[in-house]
Amino acid sequence: MRTTQPTVDLRTSLASVQLANPVLTASGCAAAGKELGQFFDVADLGGIVTKSIMMRPRSGRATPRMAETPSGMLNSIGLQGPGIDSFIANDLKWLKDNGARTVVSIAGHNTDEFVNLAKRLYNQPIDLLEVNISCPNVESRGQVFACDPLAASRVISAVRRAANPNVPIFAKLTPDVTDIAAIARSVADAGADGISLINTLLGMVIDLDTLRPALGGITGGLSGPAIRPVAVRCVWQVHQAVPHLPLLGMGGIKTGRDALEFILAGACAVSVGTAVFHDPTAPMRIIGELRDELALRGFASLTDAVGFAHKSAAEQDGYFAGLARADAAAIAGER
Amino acid sequence: MTELATPQYKPVQETGEIFDLTRFGEYLQFTVVAPGIAEAYRPGQFVAVAVGGADTSMLLRRSFALYGVKPGGDYAGTIQFVIAAKGKGTRWLFDRRPGDSLDLVGPLGVPFPVPRNGTPAVLVGGGYGTAPLLPMAELLIAADSEVEMIIGAATADRLFGQLPAKRLLGKITVTTDDGSAGQRGWVTDPLPSAIERLGAEIVYACGPMGMLRAVGEVAKAHAIPAQVAVEESMACGIGVCMTCVLPVRGSDGVSRFVRSCVEGPVFDAGRIRWADVGSVPADLFGADGN
Numbered sequence A: 001m002r003t004t005q006p007t008v009d010l011r012t013s014l015a016s017v018q019l020a021n022p023v024l025t026a027s028g029c030a031a032a033g034k035e036l037g038q039f040f041d042v043a044d045l046g047g048i049v050t051k052s053i054m055m056r057p058r059s060g061r062a063t064p065r066m067a068e069t070p071s072g073m074l075n076s077i078g079l080q081g082p083g084i085d086s087f088i089a090n091d092l093k094w095l096k097d098n099g100a101r102t103v104v105s106i107a108g109h110n111t112d113e114f115v116n117l118a119k120r121l122y123n124q125p126i127d128l129l130e131v132n133i134s135c136p137n138v139e140s141r142g143q144v145f146a147c148d149p150l151a152a153s154r155v156i157s158a159v160r161r162a163a164n165p166n167v168p169i170f171a172k173l174t175p176d177v178t179d180i181a182a183i184a185r186s187v188a189d190a191g192a193d194g195i196s197l198i199n200t201l202l203g204m205v206i207d208l209d210t211l212r213p214a215l216g217g218i219t220g221g222l223s224g225p226a227i228r229p230v231a232v233r234c235v236w237q238v239h240q241a242v243p244h245l246p247l248l249g250m251g252g253i254k255t256g257r258d259a260l261e262f263i264l265a266g267a268c269a270v271s272v273g274t275a276v277f278h279d280p281t282a283p284m285r286i287i288g289e290l291r292d293e294l295a296l297r298g299f300a301s302l303t304d305a306v307g308f309a310h311k312s313a314a315e316q317d318g319y320f321a322g323l324a325r326a327d328a329a330a331i332a333g334e335r
Numbered sequence B: 001m002t003e004l005a006t007p008q009y010k011p012v013q014e015t016g017e018i019f020d021l022t023r024f025g026e027y028l029q030f031t032v033v034a035p036g037i038a039e040a041y042r043p044g045q046f047v048a049v050a051v052g053g054a055d056t057s058m059l060l061r062r063s064f065a066l067y068g069v070k071p072g073g074d075y076a077g078t079i080q081f082v083i084a085a086k087g088k089g090t091r092w093l094f095d096r097r098p099g100d101s102l103d104l105v106g107p108l109g110v111p112f113p114v115p116r117n118g119t120p121a122v123l124v125g126g127g128y129g130t131a132p133l134l135p136m137a138e139l140l141i142a143a144d145s146e147v148e149m150i151i152g153a154a155t156a157d158r159l160f161g162q163l164p165a166k167r168l169l170g171k172i173t174v175t176t177d178d179g180s181a182g183q184r185g186w187v188t189d190p191l192p193s194a195i196e197r198l199g200a201e202i203v204y205a206c207g208p209m210g211m212l213r214a215v216g217e218v219a220k221a222h223a224i225p226a227q228v229a230v231e232e233s234m235a236c237g238i239g240v241c242m243t244c245v246l247p248v249r250g251s252d253g254v255s256r257f258v259r260s261c262v263e264g265p266v267f268d269a270g271r272i273r274w275a276d277v278g279s280v281p282a283d284l285f286g287a288d289g290n
Ligand SMILES: Cc1cc2nc3c(=O)[nH]c(=O)nc-3n(C[C@H](O)[C@H](O)[C@H](O)COP(=O)(O)OP(=O)(O)OC[C@H]3O[C@@H](n4cnc5c(N)ncnc54)[C@H](O)[C@@H]3O)c2cc1C
Pocket: A067, A068, B046, B060, B061, B062, B063, B064, B065, B066, B081, B082, B083, B084, B085, B086, B087, B088, B089, B090, B091, B128, B129, B131, B230, B231, B232, B233, B234, B235, B265
């Protein structure tokens, strides 16, 4: 391992979208950016991923909506939101005015709703569409499209046809399936430009004082560092299944070291979710920490590290030997 | 979707050293050096405290109403808050010592609205809920308002703020459920006569949800507003997660789930749909969005 690497190129891309750095927020954990804008300049992030938006205003589920769990939390928000019209008029405008790279997450009850959302956003100033086919906080688990390869691919191909062709679409998958690689292949075949991994895992907490479920919605989505090993495994498996597709990795990222695991497993960029509740400036801090972690390991650029854990030891050695030769040549050139 | 504005004052995140810790009955009062928070604070706002240290498994901050601040002068500004040991996070806070550091975000939330000068007001505090009312009482007195205060708790050692309240107001009314201090009963028992005696035009309250609801009903019976600071389960405290919502009727007559961390914690009691807390009433904005 090399010990000195002064600068690391953090630029990356998600399909055709170029990002200054690989750290984004996670859907549902940053609203539409405005609140975090009080703590840092949202334009300095790789991007803001907005809360999943639906066609109509939606109240979401009853309270209590959260329970803290060891190194994690459960939530049962139920996609509370203002509906697409208010979102475009207020939230999207704010993000644009503030220079943020904007990933809009959309959610629907059926394929038509996803298609209508994609159409409403066709001419809007958005950089990427994240298609949330994996929210566990809907009344009927039968609606989780990402549990069924056929349903998942149907939504994705319809959205791909309806959305602006210049805007990449990413399918957001759930880990609550037997074979996530199979779901990933099906959405890739259906035209997804990339994949976001992972949404929350379905979980439950029982309140020992009331002897009843702690959440108003009974079950909820588990997030936070508790789910990180599951998330890293999913990114690894999906990278193997569809190596050409860019992946946006997330699940329990709290530090630059955590982010690096996802990159090495195959993610081109990462989203930070629950950690924002603990530390509103976490996404900004993680950019710096990730840069240091890459430098410490001798990487010249973030993109060189993407999927690096899949390489054999010999291939890994070859990368660093190549960098050393290039450095030596540069030094020789200077002389 | 929200009709109330985003917070007036920009919150900051700062690491502050614990300057002083004082026990009062079941409570622990913190004084922490936090000049940024102290500077922007208004009564009714709260602070979100990280618990458990750097490698903790407790991810969510704990919220505490600000009991007051001492703005910077010769030394850096400090903030005060009062906590009860309840679960894991507050028990961890009980083990802190002066000199230890805390990671704080604040000031958060909408402060108590301040009436025009000279408005007579009754303040009602339950348990540690008295803490945020004391700086409000001070503010009202400075604005030439006549102020009465009723403080209550289940038992004598769960009362907070008796002494500072007496020092501020001369005389206060104290109630306990079991009669172990003051008069036996609820804070709402002496409230009607206090409102009438004073000709109060507004009530301020902080305490358990049941108490706030009851205070709201007494105020309504006297045709005056009650401004109450609620305590709803919060994951972020800064308005990004949507966990802390309450069904609140807007000035347009439409009820919405609003975030109590940024649109509260202070609400007009008459606008909260108390009976519907914990459910999704059918006429709520977006309830049919399913
Ligand atoms: C605006 C506001 C002001 C508050 N002011 C004070 C105060 O001045 N003094 C004080 O002692 N307490 C106050 N509370 C309540 C305090 O935040 C909780 O008692 C505390 O979070 C419980 O944490 P814990 O670690 O002991 O419990 P745990 O059960 O371990 O907490 C688990 C999670 O649930 C949340 N939670 C649990 N109980 C409550 C509750 N009653 N209200 C809100 N969230 C809860 C915690 O914040 C945490 O995220 C306030 C709460 C709010 C929302």
